[in-house]
Amino acid sequence: MKAPVSWIREYVDLPADVSVEDLAARLTALGLKLEALEKPGADVTGPLVVGRVLTMDPEPQKNGKTINWCTVDVGAANGTGQPQGIVCGAHNFAPGDLVVVVLPGGVLPGGFEISERKTYGHLSAGMICSAKELGLGDDHSGIIVLPADAGEPGDSVREYLLLDDDVIEFEINPDRAYALSLRGVSREAALATGAMFTDPAARNVPAPNGEGYPVEIDDLEGCPVFVARTVSGFDPTASTPRWMARRIQLAGMRPISLAVDVTNYVMLEMGHPIHGYDADKLQGTVRVRRATPGEKLTTLDDVERTLDAGDLVVVDDSGPIGLGGVMGGATTEMSDATTNIMVEVASWDPVSMFRTGKRHKLSSEAGKRNERGVDPTIPEAAADRVVELLVEHGGGTAGPGVTKVGTAPTSPVxxxxxxxxxxxxxxxxxxxxxxxxxxxxxxxxxxxxxxxxxxxxxxxxxxxxxxxxxxxxxxxxxxNVPSVLPPAPAGRGLTQGQQLRRRVGRTLAGAGYVEVLTFPFVGPEAFDTLELGADDVRRTALRLANPLSAEAPLMTTTLLPGVLETLARNVGRGTTDVAIFEAATVTLPHVGIASPILPVDRRPTEGEWDDLNKALPDQPLHLALALTGDRDPAGWWGGGRPVSWSDPIETVREVAAALGVEVEIRTGSAQPWHPGRCAEVFAGGRSLGHAGELHPRVCKALGVPARTAVAEIDLSALLELAVAVAPAPEFSTFPVAKEDVALQVAVEVASEDVAATLREGAGPLCESVRLFDVYTGEQVGAGQKSLAFALRFRAPDRTLTEAETGEARAAAVALAAERHGAVQR
Amino acid sequence: MSGPNSSYDPVQVTPLGEEQVFAMRDEALAAIEAAADLEALKQVRSDHAGDRSPLGLANREIGALPPQARKDVGMRVGQARGAVNQALAARQEVLEEAAEEQMLLTETVDVTLPWDRRSRGARHPITTMSERIADTFVAMGWEVAEGPLVEAEWLNFDALNLGADHPARTMQDTFWTEPAENHVVLRTHTSPVQARTMLTRTPPIYVVCPGRVFRTDEYDATHSPMFHQVEGLVIDEGITMAHLKGSLDHFAQATFGEGITTRFRPSYFPFTEPSAEVDLICFVCRGSGLNETGDATCRTCRGEGWIEWGGCGVVNPRVLVACGVDPERYTGFAFGMGIDRTLMFRHGVEDLRSFFEGDVRFSRAFGTEI
Missing domain, CATH: 3.30.56.10 (Phenylalanyl-tRNA Synthetase; Chain B, domain 1)
Structure with a gap:
């Protein structure tokens, strides 16, 4: 809401010592938030005067344009009293006319400095101004021709043009609909300053009578009050008085024609929307009712709308002629030939207004006010004010009839x-x-x-x-609200889950990963790019009804598209070594029930509460890793170590270890991983996800470097397995016995399986089994590999003999031979 | 037959006379002094203190001397050998020290060689800021509450006094999910966590809820369809707006420094009544609106002296009723701030998109704590 301060002053006798800034600050403190303080006219400086055109010589130019070489009497304003020579491109004036002249030294909006300059073969000393050039509106059709009473040549024209004003723009909250009017803003200004307030809606109005335009209301809940007044013999060519047009413009609306401007002006003044009809186009009784579904109406914006049973419509014998309270209809619109006017000021049900506006995606100044609720007691005053202004400025006669149907609802106690x-x-x-x-x-x-x-x-x-x-x-x-800390009881601190999530983040940062946050919106193409199978559960995604982009209407089920896009962006920006992670929820819909809209006058029952939650998709926390380039950079110390399939697997193990969870890595197979370089991560008897190298085809499709490595695991599940209280370890202090074992197995055999077998075969004396070398090559032959393990043996109560360790080692090797066909080398 | 040499020949022992022994000693001492390094000293040791050295040989001959000569010669040779050994040890120490010094010298490296042998990791500033805020409140005895991002419409709106026909629903442009009749939305604010908290806990309730929210805002330098809020909720007996002000002043100081306070401006939110906007006194210019040298406007608050921080108010009793809290017994307050926004002005982040582009250079600048 933009309120010209001169207009506020009309209703409030503002104290002289209250500056505009001060007033805006006081109103902000009252809840009408200052959005902007404008000083229109402040960007026009220097001599701006009335001039009388003395001579005007049209001079055709080579470029096809015709300019006018004019001499203009600007009185003594130019210091010489001699006529001022000015070149003017406009043609809507004649010698003898009064015009607005800005003399050299003046500045127009946009910092446009006026000086004497040679143009079209003349020395042009000043400019004859149009409304647009002065910031007075959009009208650039010609220069301003002033009426005879505007002043004498040389007089300042600022005041006459109402150039200077202060405009306070407020941000009006939905609960302060009354402040969407000068009436409301001024009332608050009076409250803020202690000044007297004069209510523009307090008018003596003629009593309703039976002679007015016939109106009937079928739905008094939707439209409790309808006031109609008429004006006949109106002059459609009459122009809007300058003060009214200027105020409408300063308030942020566009002056259109006198009849329309009057209805807008009174709406701004009192806050009540008003609609004017061309009375000659009305057919019979005007009636308010709910629309018949499918009924058609072309509104003032030339859009044909199909109406809904919930819409309130104004109809006459021809059918719908307006979408009540929101927008009028095209068939009864006032035009430049309208001489008889019917003025409608009606109160509407705010909820119905809101729904209709939303349904038809219609936002209008009237709708904005009606859906927030306007004063239902002022339609007669508003209608009377409209009639007064129409008659005063457009001639014509106020019709004797005053129609008022319905009564204003009373305020609640x-x-x-x-x-x-x-x-x-x-x-x-x-x-x-x-x-x-x-x-x-x-x-x-x-x-x-x-x-x-x-x-x-x-x-x-x-x-x-x-x-x-x-x-x-x-x-x-x-x-004046004091500042006091509330007496909170002793809290329980962070939950274990909250602490553990921090630990995961710190572990990853410590391991050299940078955290990223990505948008969860994807399109089905993202799943195609990852080569997810047709029946992959990750293809079942929650769809948004109104996505920002039609290409990304789904809530993602996997973090991989986001982290890989981010990885590609980093590489594209020249960061070739990238290790990033994201820990965020994914959305996994299940065949859902609807979430109920419950009453709000009581707490939901347990059953209702369950239904609310059951309707929501699963939203587990996932962890995704993506790496490319060198994991350890090259430097003077030697070459770098390129990222490999093993890095994300190792990191998953590291994260799990930080949580005290033992994970098992098995040979896996899942999209979008390299079929031979995919590990499946297990813990607590369930699969948590996958890690390894990205499939080369997927790398290519996503534009990420070859050998990019990724992991995605269900972090919620991993967190659930975290050890809350780690038990102290027991370990032997007797000497350790070390034995190395080299086993030859087929390449397909997973090393982790062999290690597990050795552990089992070696029995309780075996403290640890660690793989320290893998060899493939001539010495073991094709299809074979050699795995070298370091075994450590120790007893809790004694030093082991060579015989004991030898026996345990032999047992381990024997079991490996039996299970995996391992041959000791 | 053992026993003293009976055939003592004084001529034979001449070499063991005082002069000769001293000469041997002095020769040895001079050689020791002349040894330039440990290798040379080793040779000197063998030449002058070994079994076959003159003094070594002399020592062997002592036994062959007649008893009357043995004492004198023994003492003389013994003293000479002692002096030589002492000198050897001393020289050894000196040379070892020198050798070590030399070694250290040759091992000198350029310690200014660039390192970065391992790329540095970092956490996202929104994560660390959320944790910092949580810690501020946990230190006051509050707890951290959480809720789902894909949320029931009833919890996101209706329970918060935002009925289907409330004009304020359009203030928060909502992502709706399909099918529409399921009434499931992406939460537009962290406020549904308030409702969840009231429905699952009994007062007194002191919680803070940082989290991710969504609105259908086009993505630009100051808008994002995804951003982060932190919500605070207190429900207790006798809670007033003064407690709200106290909590926010404390929050402001913990986040922006000593002496930073807040101010309230009347506002409107359906879930609070009375409602207020919270402004923060600019932590850079401390309210003056001027830059450090006082000749231009403060860049952080753009000359306002205050920074818009968030919204707050007294929990609307209608919300308490829908969430099963007795409005006759309890009152409460709630507040909400943008975490992204807070970071933007606390750290001078110019473009909101920096948070979501995932450029590792951005997050690295904030490290692992904030």
């Missing part, structure tokens, strides 16, 4: 203990202050300890005691 504002705000607020402040905003207040409050009709937002608390608090001043 709110009961509030006088102590409540103090109890809720923590400020010392005496009951007398409560009564005084509520009265100041227009409430009717009765009682002393318990107050019976009737809010004013323009405050349709007030329905609860706490609404009144806010009203009192904002007038007492939020700056």
């Amino acid at each position: 709110v009961t509030i203990p006088a102590s409540l504002p103090a109890r809720i705000t923590g400020m010392d607020i005496e009951p007398a202050t409560v009564i005084e402040n509520l009265t100041a905003i227009g409430c009717n207040v009765d009682g002393d300890e318990t107050l019976v409050v009737v809010p004013p009709p323009w405050r349709r937002d007030i329905s609860d005691p706490f609404d009144l608390v806010e009203e009192v608090a904002r007038i007492v001043g939020y700056e």
Whole structure:
């Protein structure tokens, strides 16, 4: 809402010592937030005067244009009293006309400095201005031709043009619909300054009679009040007075024609939307009803709309002629030939307005006010004001008939203990202050300890005691709320899950990974690129009804598209060695039930609470890793170590170890991994995910470097397995016996399986089995590999003999031979 | 037959006379002094202190001397050998020291060689900021509550006094999921966690909930369809706006430094009444609106002296009722701030997209704690 301060002053006698900045600050403190302070006219400086065109010589130019070489009488404003020579490109004037002249030294909006300059073979000393050049609107069709009473040549024209004003733009919250008008803003300005307020809606209006335009309301809930007035013999060529056009413009709307401008002006003034009809186009009784489904209406914006049974429509014998309270219809629109006008000022049900606006995606100045709720007691005043202005500026006669159908709904009665504002705000607020402040905003207040409050009709937002608390608090001043720490009981700190998630992040950062956060939106193509199978569960994704991009309508089921895109971006920006991780939830929908919309006047039952939660998709936390380039950079110490399939596997093990979880790595097979370089991670008897090298085809398709390595695991599941309290280890201090074993097996045999067998075969004396070398080559022959393990033996109670270790080692080798065909080398 | 040599020949022992022994000693000492390195000293040791050295041979001959000569000669030779051995040890020490020094010298490296042998990891500043905020409140005895990102419409809106026809629903442009009749949304704020907390815990409730939220905002330097909020909720007996102000002032100081306070401006949120916007006194210019030298406007607050930080208010009793809290007994307050926004002005991040592009250079600058 933009409010010209000159307009506010019309209703409030602002104290002289209150500056515009001060007023804006005080209103902000009251809840009308300053959005911007504009000083229109401030960007026009220097001599701007009335000039009389003395001579005007058209001179055709080579470029096809014709310019006018003019001499203009600017009185003594140019210091010489001699006519000023000015080149002008416009043609909508004639010698003798009064025009607006900016003389050399002046500056126009945009920092456009005026000086004497040679142009078209003349010395042009100044400029004859159009409205647009002065920042007075969009009209660039020609220069401004002033009426005879605008002043004498040489007189300053600023005041006449209403160039200078201050405009405060407010951000109006949905609960302060009354402030979407000068009436409301001025009322608050009076409250802020203690000045007197004159209500523009307080008018003596003619009583309703039976002679007005016939109106009937079928749906009094949707439209409780409809006031109609008429004006006949209106002059459609009459122009809007400058002050009205200027105010409409300063308030952020566009002047259109007198009849339309008057309805907009009164809406801005009083806050009540108004609609004007060309009365000659109306056929019979005007009626308000709900639309018949499928009914058609072409609205003022030339869009044909198919109506819904919930829409309120204004109809006449021809059918729908307006979408009530939101937008008028094209068939009865006022035009430049309209001489008879019917003025409608009707109250509408805000909920219905909101729904209709949303349904038809229609946002209008009228709809914005109607859906927030306007004062239902002022339609007669608003209609009377419109008629007054139409007649005053457009001639014609006010029709004697005054139609009023329906009655304004009454305000609710709110009961509030006088102590409540103090109890809720923590400020010392005496009951007398409560009564005084509520009265100041227009409430009717009765009682002393318990107050019976009737809010004013323009405050349709007030329905609860706490609404009144806010009203009192904002007038007492939020700056007076004391600062006191609440006495919280001893808390339990972070949960184990919260602590562990931090530990995972720190572990990964310590391992050289950088955390990234990616958007969860993907398209089905992302799954195709990962070569997910047709029946892969990751293809079952939750779909958004209104995605930002049609290409990414799904909530992702895997973090891989996001981290790989991020990896590619880093590589593209020249970071060739990248190790990143993301820990975020994915969305895994299940065949769901609908989430109920429950009542809000009570707590949900346990069953309802279950239903609410059951309707939601599973949202487990996943961890994704992606690496490329060198894992250990090259340097003066030697060559770098390129990222390999083993890095993400190792990192998963590291994360698990940080959580005290033992994971088992098995040969895996999953998209989008390299079929021969994919590990499946198990813990607690279940699969947690996969790690290894990205499939070369997928690397290519995603534009990430070859050999990029990735992992994705279910972090929620891993966290569940975390050891809360680690038991102290028991270990022997007797000497260790070391034995190395080299075993030859087929290449397909997983080393982890052989290690497990050795562990089992070696028995309880075996402390650890560690693979320290893998060899493939001539010495073992094709299809074979040699695995070298270091075995450590130790007893808890004695030093082992060579015979004991030898026996355990032999048993281990024997079992490996039996299970895996291993041959000792 | 053993026993003293009976055929003592004084001529034979002449070489063991005082002069000769001293000469041997002095020769040895001079050789020791002249030994330039440990290798040379080793040779000197063998030449002058070994079994076959003159003194070594002399020592052997002592036994062959008649008893009356043995004492004198023995003492003389013994003293001479002692002096030589002492000198050897001393020289050995000196040469060893020198050798070590030399070794250390040759081992000198250029310690300014660039290192970075392992690339540095980092956590995301939004993660670490969320943790920092959580820690501030946990230190006051509050707890950290969480909830799902894909949320029930009822919890995201209705339970928070945002009925289907509430004009404020359009204030938060919502991502809806299909099918529409399932009434499931991407949460538009962390406030449904408030509702969940009230429905699953009994007062007193003191919780803070940092988390990810979604709105259908086009992605640009100041808007993102995904961003992060932190929500605070307190439900207890006798809670007032003063407690809200106290908590936020503490939060402001913990995040921006000593003496940083907040101010309230009346505002509107359906879930709170009274409602307020929270402004933070600019932590750079401390409210003056001017830069350090006082000749231009402060860049952080753009000359306002205050920074818009978030929204807050007293929990609307309608919300308490829907969430099963007795509004006659309990009151509460809630607040919400943007974590991304807080980071932007705390650290001078110019473009919101920096958080989501995942350029490793960005996160690395913030390290692992913030």
